[in-house]
Amino acid sequence: MGRRQRVRGGRARSVAVLLAAALTASLAAGCTSGQDDGRGRQASPDASARRASVLAVKIDNVGAARPQTGLGDADVVYVEQVEGGLSRLMAVYATRLPETVGPVRSARESDLELLAQFDRPTLAFSGAQSKLLPLIDKSSVRARPPGTASDAYVRNPDRPVPHNLYLRPGRLLPSAPGADALTTGFHFGAAPEGGRETASQSVRYPAARYTFTWSPDKKRWLISMDGEAAVTTDGGRMAAPTVVVQEVKVRQSAFHDFLGNNTPFTETVGEGKARVLRDGRAYDVRWERPKATDGTTFTTEDGRPMSFGRGQVWVLFTKAS
Numbered sequence: 001m002g003r004r005q006r007v008r009g010g011r012a013r014s015v016a017v018l019l020a021a022a023l024t025a026s027l028a029a030g031c032t033s034g035q036d037d038g039r040g041r042q043a044s045p046d047a048s049a050r051r052a053s054v055l056a057v058k059i060d061n062v063g064a065a066r067p068q069t070g071l072g073d074a075d076v077v078y079v080e081q082v083e084g085g086l087s088r089l090m091a092v093y094a095t096r097l098p099e100t101v102g103p104v105r106s107a108r109e110s111d112l113e114l115l116a117q118f119d120r121p122t123l124a125f126s127g128a129q130s131k132l133l134p135l136i137d138k139s140s141v142r143a144r145p146p147g148t149a150s151d152a153y154v155r156n157p158d159r160p161v162p163h164n165l166y167l168r169p170g171r172l173l174p175s176a177p178g179a180d181a182l183t184t185g186f187h188f189g190a191a192p193e194g195g196r197e198t199a200s201q202s203v204r205y206p207a208a209r210y211t212f213t214w215s216p217d218k219k220r221w222l223i224s225m226d227g228e229a230a231v232t233t234d235g236g237r238m239a240a241p242t243v244v245v246q247e248v249k250v251r252q253s254a255f256h257d258f259l260g261n262n263t264p265f266t267e268t269v270g271e272g273k274a275r276v277l278r279d280g281r282a283y284d285v286r287w288e289r290p291k292a293t294d295g296t297t298f299t300t301e302d303g304r305p306m307s308f309g310r311g312q313v314w315v316l317f318t319k320a321s
Contacts (some may be wrong), residue, residue, distance in 0.1 A: 085206025185295020
């Protein structure tokens with residue numbers, strides 16, 4: 001193990017210890033995040049949250065937010081472009097709920113279309129622009145920012161704001177809803193014939209870069225971000241059996257950040273090209289999602305369903321050329 005890996009591993013363990021201490025303190029003192037959803041409401045999650053539904057969490061992904069916590073337990077991790085060419089993650093949980101997830105960040109308009117495929121998903125996020133809130137209210141999601149579920153969130157005082165807000169999923173859902181809640185349209189099974197032997201695949205955004213390197217020993221794609229190995233505070237190196245690079249239309253939305261940068265809208269309804277990475281091979285496929293309430297299907301060149309390796313799936317939305 002090289003010096004950089006030892007340093008990052010030590011940093012990850014240190015962050016985990018600090019976060020655990022912060023969580024313990026928060027349980028005694030309560031959460032004082034200073035952020036809500038713009039409505040000023042301080043209410044506990046209602047009884048409807050106990051229905052079987054996935055939990056989706058918006059997760060920060062700039063350098064100051066790393067290493068993240070709880071990503072290893074997600075069933076699906078979506079990557080989308082945000083302002084300034086950066087990327088942000090949407091982690092979806094159904095089969096397992098980690099003790100802590102984060103850092104949690106704000107929602108975007110694209111999230112509502114993406115999450116419409118699930119039955120009343122619970123969306124955890126740090127907040128949203130005031131003019132986006134009515135769209136969230138009208139959507140199919142159960143919005144659970146700090147203002148509606150303050151006891152579910154805690155800040156880690158050893159990280160800088162705004163990269164220090166964490167969620168305790170058990171405060172939003174009593175248990176994991178189970179695999180049946182994953183209405184993504186994904187097909188799992190043995191690898192199809194064909195594909196190209198691929199050792200590594202990189203995906204670039206204007207201001208972010210991901211690299212997936214196949215590990216024959218781990219049977220996973222090892223994940224790197226911006227040239228460094230991606231790790232978590234609670235599970236070591238990030239890795240996934242299946243990675244999907246999905247070409248979509250990315251257009252301007254009606255929203256901007258405080259610097260005036262337009263918020264990209266990622267269209268996940270439609271059809272187009274995709275590349276699926278599994279078992280050290282790359283498959284060129286077609287994707288289709290006819291309407292927002294549908295999951296996304298992937299088919300090989302001969303029209304058969306593209307099967308994924310069992311386990312976590314990463315889906316990276318990239319701008320179609």
